Each structure stands twice: as C-alpha cells, then as structure tokens.
Amino acid sequence: MTVGQGGLGMNGMRYALLLALLVGLSTCGGDKPDVTDESIQPPKAKVVEKVPVVKPMTVEERLAKLEQIKRSMKPHFVLGKGDVLSLSVYGEPDLTVKGIPVRPDGKVAFPLIGDVQVEGKTVDQVSKEVTRRLREYLRTPKVAIMVEQFNSLSYTIAGEVTKPGVYPLKGDVTLTQAFAMAGGLKQGSFRSTTVELADLTHTFLARNGKILPIDFERLLRQGDIRFDIKLAPGDYIYVPSGLSKQIYLLGEVTRPNLYAFKAGFTVSTALTKGEGFTPDADLSRVHVIRGSLDNPQLFILDMNKVLEGEETDMRLQPNDIVYVPPTYLTRWSRMLSKILPSLQMLQTGVQLTK
Known part of the structure; x- marks a missing residue:
C-alpha cells in the first residue's frame, strides 16, 4: 500500500516513524485531527473532514487587525552609538x-x-x-x-530584493520606501525570459516577535497604500523566492531544517527527515501551516493515528511549515512566537550561503 505518488509505503513510514519514536518521544492525548487528503486515503481508513483550524482573514479583517496592533505597539526609542x-x-x-x-x-x-x-x-x-x-x-x-x-536605529530586509541587508532607520520610512531603497524585487532569467523571483504571498514583516497582517500582494501589485505602514526599529522583512520549493520542519525534532520539496511529499516524509524527536514532542498535534504567516491556513494532524492506519496522511505543498509542538504548548499565538525565531534563523542561513 502506498501513500501519495512517489511517497513512502505505509509500512515504510510506520517503521521509520516508530524508530524515531524510540529516540525519546513522549506523547500524550490531544485534540482530534482536522486534516485528511482524500486523494491519498488508504482503503478502509477513517475519513476526517479537512477543515483548517485557522481560516484566512478578509482584507478588511487584516486592516482592522493591523490598526489594532499599531495602536498597541507604541514605539519606544532609545539612544545608541552614532546618534x-x-x-x-x-x-x-x-x-x-x-x-x-x-x-x-x-x-x-x-x-x-x-x-x-x-x-x-x-x-x-x-x-x-x-x-x-x-x-x-x-x-x-x-x-x-x-x-x-537616529543613526543607531535600523531595520532588516532579506530575501529576494536587489540589495538585501540592514538599513538605518532615519526618520519615517514606509514599507514601499524600504523596498525602493533595497532596489526593488529581484529579477532573474528563466527560459530566456526575465522573471520576478519574489513570492509576495509568503512575504512577511516581523515586529517584536509578532507577524503583522500585511498583504504584500495588494500593497506592491495593486498599490493598496493602506498596508504601507511606517517601519519601526528592529523590523524584519523577508521576501522568499517564488522559484524555490521548500518545506520547513520546525519544533520538537532532532534536526529542524528546510528541505527541498518533491512530488508526493507528505507530513510523514517530512518527519522522517527530522531524525527523531525530543522528549517533549507531541505527535498527536502536528501542525501544518500553509500560506502567509500573518494570514495562514492551519491544519492539525494526529500522527499517532496515521501510524496505526486509522487516519490518512497529508500531502504537503511548497513552502508549507510542519511544526511539532511540545506537549505543554497549546495556544497558536504562543506557537507562532516559537516558530518565528527558528524560521528567521533558517532564512538568514540561506541568505549567507547564497
């Protein structure tokens, strides 16, 4: 029996993940899963309705949340060298x-x-x-x-822009001005055609450990200046590549990393690449985060039941984040605060190795 095109056999996945469990996994009961994929469902497996735990917000909902965050995050400037x-x-x-x-x-x-x-x-x-x-x-x-x-204040813009780096924050700088100072979105050659390399759907702005609900597609493609906010000291902007296809594996695994996406990639495939789990790992609530971090679809998969053949595995898509939470962490907002630093570290490493 196989799982997905080009995927691991069900028995192969089961043995690989059971071996990883012996490395030191300690699990406990959790919420019932919300995820399945009928196209990779094994015969007689229990079918669970595929419903995101977190659904994407509308444009107006994102703007309302953005205003709320801006009001709660009053800038607190301190002096530094060079001011x-x-x-x-x-x-x-x-x-x-x-x-x-x-x-x-x-x-x-x-x-x-x-x-x-x-x-x-x-x-x-x-x-x-x-x-x-x-x-x-x-x-x-x-x-x-x-x-x-204010020469000591700065922000960072990384990824697929012409001139990524750390920029001084002198006076009021908006998002569009930051992109302009970085030379705009990077372009490359694909099949003798000049193409834009940026993936604006997954682009994000992190401030004080939080992702701001900015729609970069509407801002930079449609000129919706309602999302053109002023930057604050320490802001981190990341623009991923639209050509590279990756899967992020984060959380309570031995080897958190990013991996090249391949056809048939499932949650089980991603977890086997993590080479085991920490004692705090909770496989009953493996999270799959899809779409932009500020406005994601969130799925939860019970891998214990997948191993027993009671539920179906989930086929991943490019740029999905697979997060194995610890047993003591239950709130999504707290999980995101744990995910963001690891994600930035991996992305910074990719930039340094390019």
Whole structure:
C-alpha cells in the first residue's frame, strides 16, 4: 500500500516513524485531527473532514487587525552609538550646542557637566539626568534635548530584493520606501525570459516577535497604500523566492531544517527527515501551516493515528511549515512566537550561503 505518488509505503513510514519514536518521544492525548487528503486515503481508513483550524482573514479583517496592533505597539526609542543630539537650556545661550555625537563608549560630552551616559536611555531619561547635574550650577535649568539623527536605529530586509541587508532607520520610512531603497524585487532569467523571483504571498514583516497582517500582494501589485505602514526599529522583512520549493520542519525534532520539496511529499516524509524527536514532542498535534504567516491556513494532524492506519496522511505543498509542538504548548499565538525565531534563523542561513 502506498501513500501519495512517489511517497513512502505505509509500512515504510510506520517503521521509520516508530524508530524515531524510540529516540525519546513522549506523547500524550490531544485534540482530534482536522486534516485528511482524500486523494491519498488508504482503503478502509477513517475519513476526517479537512477543515483548517485557522481560516484566512478578509482584507478588511487584516486592516482592522493591523490598526489594532499599531495602536498597541507604541514605539519606544532609545539612544545608541552614532546618534546625534542637540542641547539647549532656556536663558543660557552659552550652553546651547548642536551636533553632539554619541561616542562609541555610549557617552556624550555636554558643556559644564562633562560626559553623560546616554546609550540605552530614552531622550526623556537623558534630559532628567542633565537637568539634575546642571542644578549644581543653575537654580532652575530648563533643558531641551533633541535628536538630530537616529543613526543607531535600523531595520532588516532579506530575501529576494536587489540589495538585501540592514538599513538605518532615519526618520519615517514606509514599507514601499524600504523596498525602493533595497532596489526593488529581484529579477532573474528563466527560459530566456526575465522573471520576478519574489513570492509576495509568503512575504512577511516581523515586529517584536509578532507577524503583522500585511498583504504584500495588494500593497506592491495593486498599490493598496493602506498596508504601507511606517517601519519601526528592529523590523524584519523577508521576501522568499517564488522559484524555490521548500518545506520547513520546525519544533520538537532532532534536526529542524528546510528541505527541498518533491512530488508526493507528505507530513510523514517530512518527519522522517527530522531524525527523531525530543522528549517533549507531541505527535498527536502536528501542525501544518500553509500560506502567509500573518494570514495562514492551519491544519492539525494526529500522527499517532496515521501510524496505526486509522487516519490518512497529508500531502504537503511548497513552502508549507510542519511544526511539532511540545506537549505543554497549546495556544497558536504562543506557537507562532516559537516558530518565528527558528524560521528567521533558517532564512538568514540561506541568505549567507547564497
């Protein structure tokens, strides 16, 4: 009996995964699975309705969620090396100085009071410190500190853009401006034709460990400027390739990695490549994440029942993420917070090896 075109035999998959279980898998009961694929269903197997646990949002729902996230994520800028400040004290023109750089040691030299440590502090914190020290010389100093240049702030844009890298965040920079500064989407040659290499469906923006619900297709293809938000320090933009076909295997496996997609690739195929599981792995709730991370389809598969032939395996699609959660992690939002750092690390590794 076979599973899918070009896939492993059911017995072969069962033995391979049972061998992986002996490496140290500890499972417990979980939610009933939501996934099946009738085209690869073995005879007399139990059929489970294929329904995504998380369904894609509409455009308006994405915009509403984006506004909510923007309101909750108020920027908290701190000073760093290379920033340039100006100081003014009301009624004291001799103490007014412009173009004061933050030195490599994180300090700046102010008139009268000397060096002040500013790196890692907000402008308000530095103003209070300068005011406190000026009270030794002035009765009621009124201090104003301005940032002329925020050279220490940056964002990253990686993947299929002409000039990927880390860019300084000077002033307000929107998403479309970031793509323009990166030279636009990368193009290549395919069968003597110039083609765009970017996969905008799976492109994402991560901020403070969260994926923002931005529709890059509508923004860059249709000019929907409602998604053209301002960037914040530390933002990470990733544009995957539209030509490469990969499967991501993450979570409680021995070898989390990305693997070349092949016809007939199933969840079982992906798991055998992980070469075993950690003691915390929960095979009763293996997650398959399909589509963009900010607006995915989410499926859950009980691999214990697949091994017993009670349920069908699931055929994967290019760029699917297979995530094996630990037994103690149940909420999707918390799982995504675990997935994102691993995904960024793998993507950064791919960039470095190109």
